[in-house]
Amino acid sequence: MILWVIMLPISTVAHADARNPKTVEDPTIAYLKGLSIEALLKTEITSASKKAEPLFDTASAVFVITQEDLRRTGARTIPDALRMVPGLQVAHINASTWAITSRGFADWFNNKLLVMIDGRSVYTPLFSGVYWDVQDMIIADIDRIEVIRGPGATVWGANAVNGVINIITKKASETQGGLVSVGVGTHAQPLVEARYGARIADSADVRVYAKGFQREPFETTDGSDAHDAWKSMRGGFRADWQTAAKDDVTLDGQIYDGEADLALDLSGFVTPPYSRSLKETQTVSGGHLLSRWSRQWTAASELMLQAYYDRTHRNQVVAEEKRDTLDFEFKHHWDPDGRHDVVWGLNYRWTRDDIVGTWNTSFDPDSRSDNLWSAFAQDDVMLVTDRLWLTLGSKFEHNDYSGWEIQPNARLRFKPSADHMLWAAVSRAVRTPSRSDHDIRVNLASGADSLGNVSVFRVEGNEDFKAEELIAYEAGYRWQPDRRFYLDLAAFYNDYERLRDIQNGSAYLETAPAPPHLVVPQLITNEMQGHTYGIETLATWKPADIWQVSASYAYIELDLHSPNTDGSLPPEAETSPKHQFQVRSYLDLPWQLHLDSELYYVDRLKALDIDGYTRIDLRLEWNPTRQWAFSIGIENLLDDAHTEFDDRAGVNASEVPRTVYGQATLRF
Amino acid sequence: MRPISIPRRWLALAVGMMALMLVWTQPARSDSFSEYQVKAVFLYNLINFVEWPEPSFQIAEPFFTIGILGPNPFGRELVHTVANETVHDRTIRIVHYTDPAELDQQPCQLLFVTIGLDQVWPELCSRLANRSILTVSDQIGFVDQGGMVNLLTTGNRIQLEINLDNARQAGLNISSKLLNLARVVSQVQ
Numbered sequence: 001m002i003l004w005v006i007m008l009p010i011s012t013v014a015h016a017d018a019r020n021p022k023t024v025e026d027p028t029i030a031y032l033k034g035l036s037i038e039a040l041l042k043t044e045i046t047s048a049s050k051k052a053e054p055l056f057d058t059a060s061a062v063f064v065i066t067q068e069d070l071r072r073t074g075a076r077t078i079p080d081a082l083r084m085v086p087g088l089q090v091a092h093i094n095a096s097t098w099a100i101t102s103r104g105f106a107d108w109f110n111n112k113l114l115v116m117i118d119g120r121s122v123y124t125p126l127f128s129g130v131y132w133d134v135q136d137m138i139i140a141d142i143d144r145i146e147v148i149r150g151p152g153a154t155v156w157g158a159n160a161v162n163g164v165i166n167i168i169t170k171k172a173s174e175t176q177g178g179l180v181s182v183g184v185g186t187h188a189q190p191l192v193e194a195r196y197g198a199r200i201a202d203s204a205d206v207r208v209y210a211k212g213f214q215r216e217p218f219e220t221t222d223g224s225d226a227h228d229a230w231k232s233m234r235g236g237f238r239a240d241w242q243t244a245a246k247d248d249v250t251l252d253g254q255i256y257d258g259e260a261d262l263a264l265d266l267s268g269f270v271t272p273p274y275s276r277s278l279k280e281t282q283t284v285s286g287g288h289l290l291s292r293w294s295r296q297w298t299a300a301s302e303l304m305l306q307a308y309y310d311r312t313h314r315n316q317v318v319a320e321e322k323r324d325t326l327d328f329e330f331k332h333h334w335d336p337d338g339r340h341d342v343v344w345g346l347n348y349r350w351t352r353d354d355i356v357g358t359w360n361t362s363f364d365p366d367s368r369s370d371n372l373w374s375a376f377a378q379d380d381v382m383l384v385t386d387r388l389w390l391t392l393g394s395k396f397e398h399n400d401y402s403g404w405e406i407q408p409n410a411r412l413r414f415k416p417s418a419d420h421m422l423w424a425a426v427s428r429a430v431r432t433p434s435r436s437d438h439d440i441r442v443n444l445a446s447g448a449d450s451l452g453n454v455s456v457f458r459v460e461g462n463e464d465f466k467a468e469e470l471i472a473y474e475a476g477y478r479w480q481p482d483r484r485f486y487l488d489l490a491a492f493y494n495d496y497e498r499l500r501d502i503q504n505g506s507a508y509l510e511t512a513p514a515p516p517h518l519v520v521p522q523l524i525t526n527e528m529q530g531h532t533y534g535i536e537t538l539a540t541w542k543p544a545d546i547w548q549v550s551a552s553y554a555y556i557e558l559d560l561h562s563p564n565t566d567g568s569l570p571p572e573a574e575t576s577p578k579h580q581f582q583v584r585s586y587l588d589l590p591w592q593l594h595l596d597s598e599l600y601y602v603d604r605l606k607a608l609d610i611d612g613y614t615r616i617d618l619r620l621e622w623n624p625t626r627q628w629a630f631s632i633g634i635e636n637l638l639d640d641a642h643t644e645f646d647d648r649a650g651v652n653a654s655e656v657p658r659t660v661y662g663q664a665t666l667r668f
Numbered sequence: 669m670r671p672i673s674i675p676r677r678w679l680a681l682a683v684g685m686m687a688l689m690l691v692w693t694q695p696a697r698s699d700s701f702s703e704y705q706v707k708a709v710f711l712y713n714l715i716n717f718v719e720w721p722e723p724s725f726q727i728a729e730p731f732f733t734i735g736i737l738g739p740n741p742f743g744r745e746l747v748h749t750v751a752n753e754t755v756h757d758r759t760i761r762i763v764h765y766t767d768p769a770e771l772d773q774q775p776c777q778l779l780f781v782t783i784g785l786d787q788v789w790p791e792l793c794s795r796l797a798n799r800s801i802l803t804v805s806d807q808i809g810f811v812d813q814g815g816m817v818n819l820l821t822t823g824n825r826i827q828l829e830i831n832l833d834n835a836r837q838a839g840l841n842i843s844s845k846l847l848n849l850a851r852v853v854s855q856v857q
Contacts, residue, residue: 028701029748032709037717037849040710044824045703173808174822176851202786203808242808626848 056478059391059411059423060152061087061490061536065145067170072586072596074619074633074661075139076183076191076213078167079132083600084584085147086552087490087536088163089576091602091645094228094654095187095218096133096260099645102149102163103492104532104558106575106605108648112431114152114160117167118252119329120290120308121159125351125370126321128159128434131314134256134284135167136234138193138209140179140665143170149536150492151409151429151472161429161470162494169252172197172205172240178668185661187216206239217261218654219641226654227279232258246296255287262317263652266360268443270454270517275445278317286312304331304345318361318650325351343393344377353435359513360650363439364461370400370435389413401433402467421478431468437500437524438463444522454517456510459502462524469497488538498526501562501570528570530560546588554580574607592623608646614638629665634658706826707806707819708745711780714817715755719841720777720800732758733775735801737765737792738782771795781805785813800839811853816840829853 032040055064063085075081079098083090089106091099101110111128114121115135123130145167152160175197183191190213197207212233218226236254243249260282267275290308297303310325331345352369355362378393394408409427416422442459449455476490505521534556542548558573581601588594596619604612619633636642641655711734732755734746750760763774768791771779779801781792793814796803803815810818811831816838818829828850835842 028705029709029745032701032706033712033749035709037710037713037846040706040713041826041828041849043701043706043826045701045706045821045826171822173820174827199809199812 061149087554096230112161127436151427181665183663204241208237210235227263230260250292253289257285267445280317302333320356323353341380424475437465484542486540493533499528501528528562571607577603579603594621708749717843717846735776768792
């Protein structure tokens with residue numbers, strides 16, 4: 001590599017300048033001069049003051065989905081895009097529902113993943129999970145999605161136990177002009193996105209957008225209509241100002257409305273029929289407003305203040321939830337001498353809900369207001385110049401369910417040379433109890449014996465439910481010998497304590513509602529514990545400028561134990577695929593054509609009786625001019641339909657079908 | 669296979685890892701570049717994509733002059749970039765201006781403007797008239813206020829903005845290869 005850098009200036013200089021032998025050829029400048037203008041435009045730069053940590057130097061298992069990845073894989077929703085992340089398990093449950101998991105514990109209501117959009121946390125404190133059907137935006141306006149598998153670094157918020165997904169949209173200055181995109185296809189027809197961005201004043205830009213789509217239902221395993229059609233509409237804006245005093249102000253907001261059909265199989269009723277199949281419609285609506293101010297105070301010091309308000313209203317048939325959230329955050333980034341890089345911050349979040357329950361699902365109390373206070377501090381210390389860094393940090397949090405929680409971590413980065421990076425980390429992460437863990441009541445199943453005595457199995461929340469704890473040991477290696485090849489390996493060993501589990505309680509008689517019935521409580525407890533371990537690998541290769549290939553493999557083993565499952569493995573141990581494998585190819589063809597393909601293999605989910613499946617997606621795009629882009633694609637080429645997950649919370653799983661779609665985009 | 673049991677004293681583990689590291693002797697090189705290194709190289713590259721009319725060069729002085737109007741943001745980067753380089757057999761030199769009036773005594777072919785345009789535009793405009801000088805900057809709004817090429821830092825990349833009409837008015841011809849990579853604005857300002 002060094003040799004190449006020395007040869008380059010010799011070949012570009014027309015003649016040696018004998019008059020000025022003191023001019024030393026700077027190797028970095030020489031390298032940059034050798035790049036084409038296209039390559040220069042793609043070069044990542046760091047501003048003098050901001051210390052942007054390129055992906056290569058991060059001491060975590062991180063993967064970045066770029067805008068190019070989003071376009072090439074034809075992602076039309078965020079969950080579609082997440083499939084390509086090594087180690088992430090993305091299972092489509094029905095047309096509007098996904099189970100997205102990092103490093104085990106797959107579930108619709110997976111509670112160990114923190115998801116943020118532009119700094120706003122989008123997980124619901126109701127069950128510490130994400131409603132993927134309401135997180136959406138114009139895909140072309142996403143700058144990148146950063147995914148960290150493993151406990152988020154100290155700077156991230158609560159819940160980042162097994163991963164952090166951070167969706168970052170482009171600044172308003174980067175989305176100027178108009179964009180209109182229309183898509184049609186089987187099951188996703190139509191989809192319309194429109195955006196217009198303009199400069200409204202000196203250094204102030206704004207964009208406004210709207211997106212709407214309608215999806216037809218999938219099918220059930222016996223070929224009938226799965227009753228899971230889905231439609232959604234949203235509109236929003238983002239405005240950015242950059243004042244002369246180096247202030248950056250951002251304002252962003254969105255409102256949305258949607259509905260999704262649900263086919264439910266509910267049980268737990270005290271009168272026959274004890275099990276009922278329902279075809280209902282769930283409605284969702286809400287919005288948010290976020291404001292952020294940051295200033296480069298001195299060359300070494302940057303401040304950030306952020307506040308947002310979020311409102312959701314969700315009628316999920318079994319319960320109806322209205323929630324308001326207010327969040328305030330302060331962050332200070334201080335880089336005094338190049339040896340220490342300190343980040344610290346404070347956060348306060350208030351959330352209030354109003355839940356109208358049904359017989360099936362209710363919360364006690366049905367309205368609650370919670371406060372979350374947290375502070376974090378982290379120092380990234382360069383121990384050996386340009387070779388070895390140690391990051392020490394911790395988050396301190398007080399929540400209304402489990403009180404004080406401390407989450408420290410230590411990370412080490414070692415760069416023996418510019419091409420190799422080794423890292424290791426030890427962290428303690430905590431999954432704080434959610435409202436469900438403490439307050440939920442779900443009548444899960446019921447039946448009558450031959451004498452007509454009714455028993456109801458009821459999941460009961462536990463006020464003493466404690467936070468789940470994780471101690472994670474991780475390590476990784478990255479190698480980038482040149483611009484054409486990249487290798488990323490990560491391994492983890494997670495030690496869990498106090499995982500959520502269900503314990504049979506002693507039955508009691510309940511007289512209301514009539515008829516009197518026996519209640520067999522299923523108490524939510526912290527009695528499961530165990531280990532998980534695995535590896536995630538990724539290799540990216542560019543054999544030519546026009547062709548990029550990536551391959552990734554992930555392996556996970558879950559060894560969980562609970563006193564409540566009589567010695568056999570608890571179901572959570574087998575809801576994750578042991579192996580996942582994928583290959584992606586991006587090929588640029590002549591006549592402005594691009595051919596992209598992905599192959600995904602997901603191993604079987606033993607506990608849910610879901611077979612392993614292979615999925616192939618293909619996409620062809622044509623860019624006749626800078627303004628127009630046309631694409632057609634097929635998802636699930638090989639397969640008519642397959643299920644990816646099981647029924648959850650009464651909602652029936654559908655078969656994910658083969659989809660053919662086309663999209664036309666105009667930029668003006 | 670039963671996983672080995674790892675002690676909970678994770679700090680001890682981190683220290684243990686440090687002890688295992690070997691120190692290599694190859695120097696580390698940064699994988700991202702400083703903003704002004706990349707902009708300096710951009711300026712140098714721009715010269716190859718723009719055609720100046722012949723009379724804009726003074727016959728007596730065989731130089732291609734890059735002027736910087738305002739404080740110098742490049743440090744030594746621009747000097748290193750153009751060192752030993754020539755354009756059509758003319759050596760590239762860098763001249764610093766603090767005032768647009770200096771353009772009359774010592775004209776240039778490419779002018780990088782670092783002073784805020786709103787402070788200096790009327791004066792600058794009159795000096796640029798009847799001269800074929802390519803005006804370049806890295807300030808937001810430069811091409812909408814009369815400038816020709818802007819190297820805008822967006823996120824952590826550089827985005828090119830070009831006002832083609834402003835350039836044409838000065839007699840400059842910009843290659844379509846460059847225009848295809850830029851956000852092109854066409855209104856005369």
